[in-house]
Amino acid sequence: MTYFFRSLQVCVILFLFIATPPLFSDIYRIKKGDTLLIAVIGQPEYTHSVQVREDGRINYFGGEFDVAGATVTQVNHLIREFLVQDNHVSNPVVMVSLVLQKNGIFVGGAVKTPGRYVISPETDIDLYRAIALAGGMAENADRQGVQLIRTDRTQKVETFDLSINRPYPDVRVNINDLVYIMPLGVVEIQGEVKNPGKLFVRGEISIEQALARAGGHDREADLTAVVKVGKDGKLSEFNLSEQFWKSPPTGESPPSLSDGDVLFVPNVFKIEPIYVTGYVRNPGAQRVRGPLNLRQAVALAGGFETSANREEVRIHRHDGATIETSFAFNPAEGQPRQTLLYPGDILEVKKKFQVNWSLVSTLAYIVISGVGIIIQLTR
Missing domain, CATH: 3.10.560.10 (Outer membrane lipoprotein wza domain like)
Known part of the structure; x- marks a missing residue:
């Protein structure tokens, strides 16, 4: 039995050695972090796996070897000479193989x-x-x-x-x-600007810089009632008239935007409504001068009906795009997910799925009756 296990051990070691192609052993240069399997045939106590340290060296039975940059074949010779010179093994058969890992x-x-x-x-x-x-x-x-x-x-x-x-x-x-x-952080500029859309910012950006990067405001922009919607849903209104561009009082910093903020520039001549349709108590147009989040829009429409589906609402943008989203509340803040409605947008609240038990019972009765008739006919 002992002979069987010794033979099996030799076969396993030979397989591991053969699994490393000879050409690879002669070409590949060992690097720090590599793992080497050092096997001595017939001497299982000298079979160990070692990892190349950051200094490019390995420790094997008290011997220190600089192996970084060497080939597997060269390390094989180093280990064999060490075992012979230190009288560990008289005539060792050494096999060194690289343990291929998913690096x-x-x-x-x-x-x-x-x-x-x-x-x-x-x-x-x-x-x-x-x-x-x-x-x-x-x-x-x-x-x-x-x-x-x-x-x-x-x-x-x-x-x-x-x-x-x-x-x-x-x-x-x-x-x-x-x-x-x-x-980078993302801020959004909407309304009466020449290039509305997203801006990528590093840290904070002043409102003046944000408007400049959006191409500046249009002629119909109302700079006296610019709305900032913070990442937390908080709305702030600024008067960006000529006085706004003057230096702020000592100790105060100019209004700025950071990741997740939205800046809306309204139209000075017209107020476009936001439409809330579907399963709300008072569907229709809501005349506002700035953006609203979902909670505010539904509140202006009188709130949800009992049959409203709060998990799936649809937003039809004034530019033709359609967005499917959810009226999901953040438990920490009591706020829905930061999805904004802009003047001209339409919020559609769908009806939630409800089981029609009357129809189900009717269908069940028909099926049971049909099965009964079939049984009677087959007797």
Whole structure:
């Protein structure tokens, strides 16, 4: 029985060794973090797996070996000479193989497909190739905030600027490193501006800068009643007349926008209503000068009817777009999810699904009666 297990052990070790192709053993250069299986045939007590340390060395039975940059074959010779010279084994048959692991890197943050990407140990990869593995940068990526987080003992965090006009940084990404791209904040400018839509910002941006980036205001813009909707749903109104552009009083900072905020510039000549239709108590037009969140719009329409479906409402934008959303409350703030209605939009509240028990009972009666008739006919 002992002979059987010894033979089985030798076969397993031989398989592990053969599983590492000879050509790979002669070409691949060992790197820090690699795991090596050192096997001595017939001497199971000398069979161990060791990991290459950050200094490129391994420890095997008290012996220190500098293996970083060496091939598997070269390490095999080093171990054999060590065992013979230190009188561990007289004529050892040593087999060293690289334990192939699913090595990879993690790319996260503002990329199109964040996740872990498996790469072979010999792959030489830089920041640009690592980001390309994740589909490239997302629309809200902060190119000046690309972080490379080392997972070795140093735990070093480096930040790089990958702006389009910057020189190409020659930065290598090692196995198990993390690449994280900081996302920019998003603010929205709507109403009487030349280029309404989203703006990507780093930190805060003044209202003056936000309007400038949106192309400036239109001729029909009412700058005396500009509305800011905060991320928390709070509404603030500003008078952006000429006096607004003067320097603020000492100690005060000018109004600004940050991630999640919305700025709405109304029309000075007309007030477009927001329409609330469907299963609300008082459907119809609600004349307002600025945006409303879902809760405010439904409240102006008298609230929900008992048969209203609060889990699925539909918004028809004045530009023709349609959005399906939910009147879902945030338990912490008592506010619905931050979805805003602008003048000219239509909020449609649907009817929730209800079981018609009268119809169900009628169908059940018909089915049971039919089964009874079939049974009678087959007797």
